[in-house]
Amino acid sequence: MLRLLDAHCHLQDPRILSKAPHLIKTAQDTGVAYFAVNGVSEQDWHSVKQLAETYPSVIPCFGLHPWFVKERSPNWFQTLKEYFDSTPSAAVGEIGVDKGSHGKKIDFSEQIEVLRQQLELAKELNKPASVHCVRAFGDLLELMKFLGPFPAGVILHSYLGSAEMVHEFSKLGAYFSFSGFLMSLKASKAKKMLKMVPPDRILLETDAPDALPMSNIDSLYFVEGDTSLTEELLAQTTTSSTSGSSLGNSSHVLADASMLPKETLNHPANIHNVLDYVASMLEITKEELAELSYQNAVRLLSYEGSKVLQK
Ligand SMILES: [Zn+2]
Numbered sequence: 001m002l003r004l005l006d007a008h009c010h011l012q013d014p015r016i017l018s019k020a021p022h023l024i025k026t027a028q029d030t031g032v033a034y035f036a037v038n039g040v041s042e043q044d045w046h047s048v049k050q051l052a053e054t055y056p057s058v059i060p061c062f063g064l065h066p067w068f069v070k071e072r073s074p075n076w077f078q079t080l081k082e083y084f085d086s087t088p089s090a091a092v093g094e095i096g097v098d099k100g101s102h103g104k105k106i107d108f109s110e111q112i113e114v115l116r117q118q119l120e121l122a123k124e125l126n127k128p129a130s131v132h133c134v135r136a137f138g139d140l141l142e143l144m145k146f147l148g149p150f151p152a153g154v155i156l157h158s159y160l161g162s163a164e165m166v167h168e169f170s171k172l173g174a175y176f177s178f179s180g181f182l183m184s185l186k187a188s189k190a191k192k193m194l195k196m197v198p199p200d201r202i203l204l205e206t207d208a209p210d211a212l213p214m215s216n217i218d219s220l221y222f223v224e225g226d227t228s229l230t231e232e233l234l235a236q237t238t239t240s241s242t243s244g245s246s247l248g249n250s251s252h253v254l255a256d257a258s259m260l261p262k263e264t265l266n267h268p269a270n271i272h273n274v275l276d277y278v279a280s281m282l283e284i285t286k287e288e289l290a291e292l293s294y295q296n297a298v299r300l301l302s303y304e305g306s307k308v309l310q311k
Pocket of ligand 1 (some may be wrong): 207
């Protein structure tokens with residue numbers, strides 16, 4: 001069986017936390033050995049810590065995501081440092097900058113300042129950091145050049161930046177992690193960018209419960225109890241070919257996940273769909289890519305105190 005490491009997900013997310021035991025078990029049964037679970041704000045760091053204490057496969061990550069910069073408490077940075085003191089197995093994340101439709105509502109200089117503090121902390125602690133970046137790659141690169149290099153590594157999660165910037169980021173210690181969001185890029189653009197990424201810097205992730213891969217519905221795992229999936233919708237997807245003969249192709253109403261509501265939750269076992277897609281773009285086998293990305297993730301996540309053991 002293939003072995004995989006989900007380099008970035010959010011099993012603590014309130015939308016799926018109660019389902020986490022089942023999601024972890026299902027994904028593990030498909031070969032996912034570890035999950036890097038990223039906290040996003042002071043509100044959810046305790047859930048991340050709790051998951052990590054319960055499941056040997058959960059690698060905790062603590063960080064303040066740019067979307068939650070406004071709500072941070074005056075003590076947020078002290079609290080964050082305390083989480084690292086009490087959780088040696090933790091990495092840093094999710095941190096970042098965002099000038100997208102949601103992020104542009106949040107003061108950018110504050111986003112940069114919060115990111116700077118956390119990147120410096122990651123450096124000081126000698127731990128990798130998982131970074132979110134939307135429409136702000138120039139700003140991120142400038143900050144990373146100023147603070148870097150990052151010998152413990154920086155994960156550019158759900159990377160959708162340009163092919164041209166890959167080299168500059170990798171010189172500073174960046175790894176490039178790909179999720180279902182990659183399928184939103186034009187295939188030719190995704191291919192060009194993927195081929196620029198050094199093979200020893202490729203990672204795979206789900207970003208679950210977000211980033212449902214736009215794959216064929218029959219090939220996806222869904223989260224039990226997902227309210228966006230109505231009985232009617234599920235009936236259509238599961239009985240699409242009942243009649244077979246007379247209705248012909250027209251009976252295949254729902255072919256791929258782009259026809260599902262955009263709130264449909266992603267399942268961590270769908271890392272296989274990301275694997276298949278990235279492998280096809282790189283024109284290598286999924287077995288090769290699984291092992292390559294697994295080894296990269298293990299190397300990156302083998303910092304002092306980590307649960308991940310280099311084998
Ligand atoms: Zn994320």
